Amino acid sequence: MTTTYERILDHASRADPYPLYAELRETPVARQPDGSYVVSTYREIVSLLHDPRVSSVAEDQDARLSDLPQPFIRLDPPDHDRLRRLAMRHFGPPESPGRIDALIPRMTGIVTGLIDGLAGRGKVDIVDDFAYPLPVTVICELLGVPREDEPLFHQWSQTIISTIDPGTGSMAERTRRRALTLTELGHYLDGLADERLRRPADDLLSGFVSEQEFPRGDLLATSALLLVAGHETTVNLIANGVLTLLRHPHALGRLHREPGWAPAVVEELLRYEPPVQFLAPLRHALADIELAGVTIPRGAVITIALAAGSRDPARFHDPDRFDPDRVDNQHLGFGGGIHHCFGAPLARLETQLALAEFARRFIGPRLVADPPPYRPHPFLRGPRHLLVEFDDIVPA
Amino acid sequence: MRVVVDLTRCQGYGQCAFLAPDVFTMRGDEALVYEPHPDDSQRERVLRAAAACPVQAMVIDEVNGLGRHRRPADGHGRTPPLVENVVIVGASLAGLRAAATLRREGYEGSVTLIGDELGDPYDRPPLSKQVLTGLADAGETALPLRRALDADWIRGVRATGLDVAAREVLLDDGRKVGFDRLLIATGARARPWPDAAQAALDGVFVLRTREDAARLRARLADRPGRVLVIGAGFTGSEVASACRELGLPVTVVERDHAPLAGSLGGVIGAVAAELQREHGVDLRCGVTVTALEGDDRGRLVRARLSDGETVEAGVAVVALGAARNVEWLEGSGLAAGVWGVGCDAGCRAFDVNGLVTDDIFVAGDVARFPHPLYQYQFLALEHWGNAVAQAQVAAHNMISAQTGRWAHLSLPVFWSAQFxxxxxxxxxxxxxxxxxxxxxxxxxxxxxxxxxxxxxxxxxxxxxxxxxxxxxxxxxxxxxxxxxxxxxxxxxxxxxxxxAEMPERVSPAQGATVVVTGHDPDERRAVLVRPRS
The missing domain is CATH 3.30.390.30 (FAD/NAD-linked reductase, C-terminal dimerisation domain)
Known part of the structure; x- marks a missing residue:
């Protein structure tokens, strides 16, 4: 007999996992046959995100497999705090508060250029032609990775994220595969870091190498994390956004008339169709944790179903309705607690600009297939292709 | 536009500081300071920041830019039929939030807000932080409103008395204002320097009101030399922090053996002491100021300390805590005194006998209420978050039937940004x-x-x-x-x-002398006797 969670992992469930999430929530803390626990209700998720008895350090991780140390997403305080703060010094407040805000003109320029390039086509793949190139270009420029190397690191990145899909092999095999790929990616980034030491530029890598206290290994692990996360998640948020808007023509029409509505649209998307459906990496309990009448024993692996929590009817009124006007939308789209998404402000702005411009400039857009074909990944969910036909494109 | 961040909720995610960096600033990893009255050119960014807040801690007026219209809630329980005239004495945070709650819950009767200050209600936390450092003007800390209140305002007028039997509030201009339900939210005021002549010296300040903050800010901007802070509670420590941020030399004098010891105990107080000294504060603990001395033109020049030392200072900020504004209730028969106004967990005021009233409510700094988690001890909390939470409970209960009432059971939360x-x-x-x-x-x-x-x-x-x-x-x-x-x-x-090294707990009702008279149950009465001073 398969559990609800196992059915969710089944790639066939990707187009609409939400009915399965509802089933999952019937047991807020559900023990799996392998002894791990899946948590799917809002209150319980928020509680775990702030619970210091929950560790992000995977117990089976074997650092010797890879040249790279673990990035901060897989560490606990104080190491997590120290490394995240070092990275933040160059990315945002308190030391670099205006950095992301200053990217708005450039991001707008990229969006405008991408849409300009689609004029006259009549039919496009929103994923490959729009949702993917925007965040990749932004993260490359911000981090300091040559855009032309994209075929190279795209492959590494795909391999790395496939290793967090529990459906793609045993834990040991996936850990080994991730370690090997990270080693390659690390070598690649190491070369770039050396270059930045010689010729500093206005990018994150240059900032990172300028930090005395940032060991080279940690610096490379952080950069690898940002590169992978920066272009495997926002692509799905944008694609999910275009899909959702095309399924809700009134919302698309309003965004067309009212571009200032974009922030609310994006927040609701993060609740309604989040790109990160489950927290990855997995967590584990450092002590027995009592939650919703269940004791998660010390050492147990914990899977947190963020997307199920954001559709919890006990927290959100009419949760399966796409309603950007909903008040008090404290969604779980970016997680919470100390591991709250590092790149959230970047993802938000990119998606706000992309969706507002899509709504403004595409005339008569319509879905070619609904549902579209999906990437198989259960945690990082989004369409593989999103074919859209349209009548015309408004000049910029 | 007006902005206030509920820093009780804020967890320092910093999303606002990314998205509107000219309005929201992180000091250190998680201390947020912000411009409470940002220019309209920042509107788009502020709305983005508000939408992005992971704990939805931001209140902005006119939120329609984001389409976040606040819909009226259905209300809970029935409004007792006779409530059509609510009077709120005290038009600051608690009073304003109570009025907003009444409207949000669908109450359609009249609301009268009586406040002794002119101008719109304002937020106090910025006064000891961003106002002193010059990031925001004292006049720009007005509290935002999510919707129109439709209230009658009586401003610049002081309530001087309460006639419980006649259900009337007496004002200093001779007016009488009748009510069906009354909310007492008169808060507290800064405790002045005890010696009036010394307190009148030019250069001696307290910090409580917007005007206090404006005066102190103006003086600090003139580079007045050394600043003496008397009292290292939260306000005093924040003033010292702001002065250090401005590059001013600061001496802090604290009677206890560490800053913040009165609230956090001596162990954590010792950490606060190190923090102050690391930031260049000349911290003197276990010492008191015995006298403030001026020159022949009445300007502060120095302070004498109990250990025989003197401190040359151009400014002294008296931060000796707050006194609750209860004098106007003298003779009203309510349980009002230095401890505040006693009330039950539903915010209904007690009379001096300990009997609960049914139409007079209390909220905010002036209230003293029992908390079940703390052995039903009566607590009076001077916290922003308590004023908000208690005002909501009080307002709800004012217009709810007995069975629909709430208890004020929220756990106290407070914050302070310093150094x-x-x-x-x-x-x-x-x-x-x-x-x-x-x-x-x-x-x-x-x-x-x-x-x-x-x-x-x-x-x-x-x-x-x-x-x-x-x-x-x-x-x-x-x-x-x-x-x-x-x-x-x-x-x-x-x-x-x-x-924990907590200061000895002093009974809050010390100094209250009560005489009980009568013999039979129907004639037993308590009477508060004024302390002879």
């Missing part, structure tokens, strides 16, 4: 006999300290670690054992449980 550190507390730290650092390290100024009373956890205080406090809040609410005995991230190798 680049966000200090945040949940629970009641003074209700403790032991304390232990359970996460992080005091040496790094990043830690969580848990407080225990007789083996159960009663409070937690975080320095730069606010995101963990939700967990400790749950522990406190469940009366979990102290010290925590489980493994957690960032746990020190050995948890050292120390005596």
């Amino acid at each position: 680049g550190v966000n200090i945040k507390s949940v629970g009641v730290p003074t209700f403790a006999d032991q304390v232990a650092i359970v996460q992080g390290s005091a040496a790094d100024r990043r830690f969580v300290a848990a407080y225990g009373y007789r083996g159960r956890i009663t409070a937690a205080v975080a320095f730069g670690q606010a995101m963990w406090l939700e967990f400790y809040q749950e522990l406190i609410e469940r009366a979990a054992p102290f010290p925590p005995d489980f493994a957690m991230v960032d746990r020190p190798p050995e948890i050292q449980v120390l005596p």
Whole structure:
């Protein structure tokens, strides 16, 4: 007999996992046959995100497999705090508060250029032609990775994220595969870091190498994390956004008339169709944790179903309705607690600009297939292709 | 536009500081300061920031730009039929939030707000932080409103009396204002320097009102030389922090043996002392100021200390705590005194006999209420978050039937930003006999300290670690054992449980002399006797 969670992992469930999430929530803390626990209700998720008895350090991780140390997403305080703060010094407040805000003109320029390039086509793949190139270009420029190397690191990145899909092999095999790929990616980034030491530029890598206290290994692990996360998640948020808007023509029409509505649209998307459906990496309990009448024993692996929590009817009124006007939308789209998404402000702005411009400039857009074909990944969910036909494109 | 961030909710995610960097600024890792009255050119960015807040802690007026229309709630329970005239005395945070709650719950009768200050109600926390450093003007801290209140305002007028039997508030201009339900939200005021002549010296300040802040800011901007801060509670410490940020030399004099010791105990107070000294504060503990001295033109020049030393200073900020505004209730028959106004958990005021009234409510700094988690002790909290939460409960109860009433049971939460550190507390730290650092390290100024009373956890205080406090809040609410005995991230190798070093708890009703008269139950009465001074 398969559990609800196992059915969710089944790639066939990707187009609409939400009915399965509802089933999952019937047991807020559900023990799996392998002894791990899946948590799917809002209150319980928020509680775990702030619970210091929950560790992000995977117990089976074997650092010797890879040249790279673990990035901060897989560490606990104080190491997590120290490394995240070092990275933040160059990315945002308190030391670099205006950095992301200053990217708005450039991001707008990229969006405008991408849409300009689609004029006259009549039919496009929103994923490959729009949702993917925007965040990749932004993260490359911000981090300091040559855009032309994209075929190279795209492959590494795909391999790395496939290793967090529990459906793609045993834990040991996936850990080994991730370690090997990270080693390659690390070598690649190491070369770039050396270059930045010689010729500093206005990018994150240059900032990172300028930090005395940032060991080279940690610096490379952080950069690898940002590169992978920066272009495997926002692509799905944008694609999910275009899909959702095309399924809700009134919302698309309003965004067309009212571009200032974009922030609310994006927040609701993060609740309604989040790109990160489950927290990855997995967590584990450092002590027995009592939650919703269940004791998660010390050492147990914990899977947190963020997307199920954001559709919890006990927290959100009419949760399966796409309603950007909903008040008090404290969604779980970016997680919470100390591991709250590092790149959230970047993802938000990119998606706000992309969706507002899509709504403004595409005339008569319509879905070619609904549902579209999906990437198989259960945690990082989004369409593989999103074919859209349209009548015309408004000049910029 | 007007902005206020509910820093009780804020966990320092910093999303606002990314998205509107000219309005929201992080000091250190998680202390947020912001411009409460940003220019309209920042509107788009502020709305983005508000939408992005992971804990939805931002209140902005006219939120329609984002389409976030607040819909009226259905209300809870029935409004008792006779309530059509609500009067609120005190038009600051608690009074304003109470009025907003009444309207949100669908109450359609009249609301009268009586305040002794002119101008719109304003937010106080910025006064000791961004106003002193010049990031914001004292005049620009008005509280935002999510919707029109439709209230009658009586401003610049002081309430001077209350006639409980006639249900009337008396005003200093001779007016009488009748009510069906009254909310007492008159708050507190700064305790002045006890010697009136010394207090009148040019250069001696208190900090409570917008005007106080404007005056002090103007003087600090003139580079007045050394600033003497008398009292190292939260206000005094924040003033010292702002002065250091301005590059001014600062001496802090504290009677206790550490700053913040009165609220957080001596162990954590010692960490606060190190923090102050690291930032260049000349901190003198276990000492009091015995006299302030001026020159022949009446300008402050120095202070004399109890240890015989003198401090040359051009400015003295008297930060000796607050006194509750209860004088206007004298003779009203309510249980009002230096301790505040006693009330039940539903915010209904007690009369002097300890009988609960049914039409007079209390909220905010002036209220003293029982909290079941703290052995039903009566607490008076001068916290922003308490004013908001209690005002909502009071307003709800004013217009609800008996069965639909709420109890004010929220755990106290407060915060303070000083010297680049966000200090945040949940629970009641003074209700403790032991304390232990359970996460992080005091040496790094990043830690969580848990407080225990007789083996159960009663409070937690975080320095730069606010995101963990939700967990400790749950522990406190469940009366979990102290010290925590489980493994957690960032746990020190050995948890050292120390005596909390709390100042001796003084009975809040000290000085209240009550005479009970009569013999039979129907004639027994308590009468408050004014202390002879």
